[in-house]
Amino acid sequence: MKDHAQIYKRLNEYFGDLHWWPAETNDEILIGSILTQNTSWKNVEKAILTLKEENLLSLPAIAGANEEAIALRIWSSGFFRQKGSRIKSIAATIVDQYGSIDAMQSLTTQDLADFFGGLKGIGQETLDSILLYVFNRPVMVIDSYTRRIISRLDYPEEAGDAEIREKALSDLMHSVGTLKNYHACLVELGKRFCRKSPECAGCPLNSDCNYAMVLSSP
Numbered sequence: 001m002k003d004h005a006q007i008y009k010r011l012n013e014y015f016g017d018l019h020w021w022p023a024e025t026n027d028e029i030l031i032g033s034i035l036t037q038n039t040s041w042k043n044v045e046k047a048i049l050t051l052k053e054e055n056l057l058s059l060p061a062i063a064g065a066n067e068e069a070i071a072l073r074i075w076s077s078g079f080f081r082q083k084g085s086r087i088k089s090i091a092a093t094i095v096d097q098y099g100s101i102d103a104m105q106s107l108t109t110q111d112l113a114d115f116f117g118g119l120k121g122i123g124q125e126t127l128d129s130i131l132l133y134v135f136n137r138p139v140m141v142i143d144s145y146t147r148r149i150i151s152r153l154d155y156p157e158e159a160g161d162a163e164i165r166e167k168a169l170s171d172l173m174h175s176v177g178t179l180k181n182y183h184a185c186l187v188e189l190g191k192r193f194c195r196k197s198p199e200c201a202g203c204p205l206n207s208d209c210n211y212a213m214v215l216s217s218p
């Protein structure tokens with residue numbers, strides 16, 4: 001597998017610091033991590049803005065709000081009834097059990113993973129995003145963009161999520177700041193260049209990509 005530090009160096013030179021996750025509070029990141037499931041960030045932004053305008057962008061406010069009222073304000077994010085019910089339930093559980101996100105910051109990463117992993121509506125990718133962006137824990141977030149890019153760089157080798165996660169953490173020396181921007185850069189690369197049908201010509205990783213080499217060979 002390619003060296004993630006080298007991949008990140010090129011991505012960072014090209015994209016710079018993408019300042020991900022864009023939010024003013026940890027509550028906002030947590031709520032956004034649920035809203036962004038199965039939809040584009042553009043749709044999430046509208047929902048976040050509406051929640052902010054209605055003073056509903058905090059866990060205590062969501063926990064105390066009517067489920068229907070939440071759902072109507074997040075309709076742009078899709079699956080709004082299901083997501084509304086989930087963020088209310090998650091917010092209420094956190095407020096009941098811990099009081100706030102701040103009060104949870106002293107928990108171990110394993111305890112956080114056990115807690116959030118046990119809540120309805122939080123799969124592996126959402127859990128990893130919460131650990132990295134809300135709790136600043138060294139975690140490699142693996143999504144479909146990451147899998148596609150890594151599998152093309154290493155083509156025809158195929159690594160599983162656990163292998164990618166372990167090597168990325170080791171290559172990037174468990175640096176939380178680097179892991180945050182690395183994930184953001186991979187998503188950006190996946191949207192702009194490494195699409196289903198890749199645009200390798202302008203891609204900042206093309207000089208060291210096995211798949212690009214195969215595509216360009218006669």
Ligand code: SF4
Pocket residue numbers: 149152153193194195198199200201203204205206207209210211212
């Ligand atoms: S060179 Fe092409 S296949 Fe390789 S990462 Fe870039 S866009 Fe994807």
